[in-house]
Amino acid sequence: xxxxxxLTSVFxxxxxxxxxxxxxxxxxxxxxxxxxxxxxxxxxAVPVKRRQGFELPSDERLLELYRAMVVARRWDTQxxxxxxxxxxxxxxxxxGQEATEIGSVxxxxxxxxxxxxxxxxxxxxxxxxxxxxxxSGFRGDWHSGWDPHAHRTSTQSTPLAxxxxxxxxxxxxxxxxGDSVATLTFVGDGATSEGDTHEAFNxxxxxxxxxxxxxxxxxxxxxxxxxxxxxxxxxxxxxxxYGVPGYYVDGNDAAAVHAIVTAALDRARSGxxxxxxxxxxxxxxxxxxxxxxxxxxxxxxVTEWKSRDPLExxxxxxxxxxxLTDAVRESxxxxxxxxxxLTRDEMNAEVSHDPMELFENVYAAERPGLREQRDFLAAExxxxxxxxxxxxxxx
Amino acid sequence: xxxxxxAALRDELAADPNVVVFGxxxxxxxxxxxxxxxxxxxFGEARVWDSPLAESGIVxxxxxxxxxxxxxxxxxxxxxxxxxxxxxxxxxxxxMRNRTxxxxxxxxxxxxxxxxxxxxxxxxxxxSEAYWTHTPGLTVVTPSNPADAYSMLREAIRSDDPVIFxxxxxxxxxxxxxxxxxxxxxxxxxxxxxxxxxxxxxAYGPTVKTALExxxxxxxxxxxxxxxxxRSLSPFDDETVGASVRKTHRAAVLHEAAQFSGYGxxxxxxxxxxxxxxxxxxxxxxxxxxxxxxxPKLEEFYLPTPERILNALGTWEWEA
Numbered sequence: 135x136x137x138x139x140x141l142t143s144v145f146x147x148x149x150x151x152x153x154x155x156x157x158x159x160x161x162x163x164x165x166x167x168x169x170x171x172x173x174x175x176x177x178x179a180v181p182v183k184r185r186q187g188f189e190l191p192s193d194e195r196l197l198e199l200y201r202a203m204v205v206a207r208r209w210d211t212q213x214x215x216x217x218x219x220x221x222x223x224x225x226x227x228x229x230g231q232e233a234t235e236i237g238s239v240x241x242x243x244x245x246x247x248x249x250x251x252x253x254x255x256x257x258x259x260x261x262x263x264x265x266x267x268x269x270s271g272f273r274g275d276w277h278s279g280w281d282p283h284a285h286r287t288s289t290q291s292t293p294l295a296x297x298x299x300x301x302x303x304x305x306x307x308x309x310x311x312g313d314s315v316a317t318l319t320f321v322g323d324g325a326t327s328e329g330d331t332h333e334a335f336n337x338x339x340x341x342x343x344x345x346x347x348x349x350x351x352x353x354x355x356x357x358x359x360x361x362x363x364x365x366x367x368x369x370x371x372x373x374x375x376y377g378v379p380g381y382y383v384d385g386n387d388a389a390a391v392h393a394i395v396t397a398a399l400d401r402a403r404s405g406x407x408x409x410x411x412x413x414x415x416x417x418x419x420x421x422x423x424x425x426x427x428x429x430x431x432x433x434x435x436v437t438e439w440k441s442r443d444p445l446e447x448x449x450x451x452x453x454x455x456x457x458l459t460d461a462v463r464e465s466x467x468x469x470x471x472x473x474x475x476l477t478r479d480e481m482n483a484e485v486s487h488d489p490m491e492l493f494e495n496v497y498a499a500e501r502p503g504l505r506e507q508r509d510f511l512a513a514e515x516x517x518x519x520x521x522x523x524x525x526x527x528x529x
Numbered sequence: 530x531x532x533x534x535x536a537a538l539r540d541e542l543a544a545d546p547n548v549v550v551f552g553x554x555x556x557x558x559x560x561x562x563x564x565x566x567x568x569x570x571x572f573g574e575a576r577v578w579d580s581p582l583a584e585s586g587i588v589x590x591x592x593x594x595x596x597x598x599x600x601x602x603x604x605x606x607x608x609x610x611x612x613x614x615x616x617x618x619x620x621x622x623x624x625m626r627n628r629t630x631x632x633x634x635x636x637x638x639x640x641x642x643x644x645x646x647x648x649x650x651x652x653x654x655x656x657s658e659a660y661w662t663h664t665p666g667l668t669v670v671t672p673s674n675p676a677d678a679y680s681m682l683r684e685a686i687r688s689d690d691p692v693i694f695x696x697x698x699x700x701x702x703x704x705x706x707x708x709x710x711x712x713x714x715x716x717x718x719x720x721x722x723x724x725x726x727x728x729x730x731x732a733y734g735p736t737v738k739t740a741l742e743x744x745x746x747x748x749x750x751x752x753x754x755x756x757x758x759x760r761s762l763s764p765f766d767d768e769t770v771g772a773s774v775r776k777t778h779r780a781a782v783l784h785e786a787a788q789f790s791g792y793g794x795x796x797x798x799x800x801x802x803x804x805x806x807x808x809x810x811x812x813x814x815x816x817x818x819x820x821x822x823x824x825p826k827l828e829e830f831y832l833p834t835p836e837r838i839l840n841a842l843g844t845w846e847w848e849a
Contacts (some may be wrong), residue, residue: 188655202545220545224797228693249593276628276630277624277627277628278628278629278630281629281632282596282629282632283632283633284631288596288633289625289628289629289633293616293620293621296589296616296620296621298589298615299585299586299588299589299590299592299593299598299617300589300592300621301591301593302586302589302590302593303589303590303591303592303593303594303595303596303597303601304593304594304596304597305593306590306593306594307593307594307597307598307599308595308597309599310575310599317593329585330586330589330614330616330617332584333581333583333586333589334589336581336583336586337580337583337586337590340581388576473575491630494631495626495627495630495631496626496665496666497626497630497666497668497690498626498631498634498688498689498690499668499688499690499717500688501764502764502765502767502768503765503767
């Protein structure tokens with residue numbers, strides 16, 4: 135192993151020795167073609183022998199997941215409505231994907247980092263980011279609204295799969311510093327065709343970074359179905375080629391998603407490397423408000439997937455466990471309505487924008503050339519204001 | 530110059546535990562140009578390592594590391610091999626700070642051996658600076674001599690802005706007696722490397738040497754040439770260039786890259802806008818032709834030479 139023991143204290147703490155040699159290659163197998171499921175379509179717990187060794191999360195945990203999923207769906211629906219009302223420029227909904235989004239994000243520790251895409255707003259909301267900050271980009275106020283360091287959550291990546299490499303890099307940095315931090319990233323089914331997905335899987339495998347990849351297979355890349363992205367049996371099959379464990383999961387089963395992502399994150403934090411998890415789900419809404427799904431899929435498909443609704447499934451299970459009393463339902467609905475109301479109010483409030491901010495934060499260092507352009511815009515704005523006053527437009 | 534770059538990396542690795550160096554062949558081999566020679570042995574696998582062979586992956590992972598507080602210095606091996614990383618550089622490296630309202634800084638350095646003149650086969654001699662300088666958010670610098678190479682690389686690593694650090698390959702073997710550590714001018718300043726009174730030659734990277742040779746040749750014809758080494762392509766030092774042009778009233782800009790939409794167009798437009806009434810003649814661009822970079826046996830016809838530059842200056846109308 136090419137590792138200098140003298141350097142174990144470079145960062146003032148023990149570093150995990152890194153080897154790029156062959157002996158670290160782990161034996162991995164193809165994922166089970168039967169998606170991992172812990173609660174079935176009818177809301178019943180799957181028999182232990184079909185759980186691939188994973189345990190059903192506790193009823194309390196499942197209730198927590200359910201609560202967050204109900205709040206997320208109400209919120210997502212509210213944001214779509216606000217978009218139709220013209221309050222947002224666009225909004226990519228995750229309706230129907232709550233089990234994958236919430237099941238994954240609630241498995242994260244506060245110290246872990248999340249690298250989301252534009253589709254994952256409900257995951258950010260569940261992570262505790264203020265709705266207005268999440269929607270800043272979609273409303274058009276500023277490209278990204280929150281402090282990534284405060285929430286350990288990077289910006290919503292629009293260029294497909296690019297964020298997966300950031301997750302791997304940060305995982306590598308955490309590993310080099312000896313920190314017990316995992317990184318998690320979402321990648322869509324379409325994005326698995328991008329080169330960056332391959333590079334991220336491969337770098338994570340070679341470097342054994344503490345990274346969990348969630349391939350959120352919602353069946354469509356805007357209009358293009360999965361069959362036009364891959365000839366592979368499952369997207370999780372790719373994992374074996376990277377020497378990384380891969381799992382094929384029912385993405386509408388919050389219990390399964392949560393169990394497997396929790397296990398993968400634990401594995402990552404203990405230094406055992408990355409995991410690739412494909413969650414099979416369905417995008418019930420259009421790609422965004424400007425999309426027309428009737429051109430590429432039949433409404434009967436949507437109806438069929440609606441019958442596999444992730445919320446209803448978990449609800450049935452929780453009812454069977456007598457966890458969903460009227461009082462609990464009421465408190466969940468109150469939470470959901472509160473979040474929707476807060477978002478409505480805040481998104482309906484007028485926001486002022488400072489055009490001078492355009493020139494801030496392009497560089498850390500001051501640039502004379504940019505200062506000239508800032509002064510030019512300021513003078514232009516001042517002249518317009520003065521002209522408006524002069525012509526009596528302003529009272 | 531390769532040795533000066535090597536020393537800069539070594540000194541920064543020693544000075545700051547957050548500095549890491551990775552890329553293709555930068556480990557035990559020491560890089561194809563030996564710029565990272567000995568660093569792997571000295572600092573170990575956790576500070577200097579070979580990555581998988583994928584440039585988008587190299588830059589993309591460097592972004593995540595920089596977000597975590599490291600200061601990655603990555604190598605693209607050759608100019609044309611940086612193109613797979615184009616998306617990561619343009620869409621994330623350049624924009625992350627602005628996108629997050631200054632909350633995320635990306636202190637990373639992307640070293641790119643650039644330009645031709647070394648008999649390289651196809652894809653080994655590109656001058657891709659205009660792609661980077663056209664991208665707001667990037668700082669683009671290029672040293673032309675060993676002292677600057679050392680000083681500017683250390684400054685680039687310490688910068689909180691992401692820096693594209695373009696290393697002219699033809700200058701890797703340039704020798705100079707330099708006592709290290711050396712600190713030259715701040716890297717956003719252009720420097721007058723030779724004073725003159727009749728013409729300002731604006732050069733950078735590999736063409737600084739060509740410009741100095743031109744100045745020698747010109748002096749034999751009683752033409753006094755001032756040579757400016759821009760050092761920084763973005764930002765551009767209007768002050769130093771402007772002062773020179775106000776003195777000489779004539780300027781030409783040199784580069785190896787193709788002319789059309791090249792960096793020289795920006796320089797010519799910019800200086801003309803600011804100094805038009807001081808100019809006695811239009812600003813010339815003496816550059817590569819608008820063709821793909823030629824194969825080794827033809828590159829001598831492509832690269833601007835002192836003779837070609839002098840001839841170009843002769844096309845101006847001069848007072849008798």
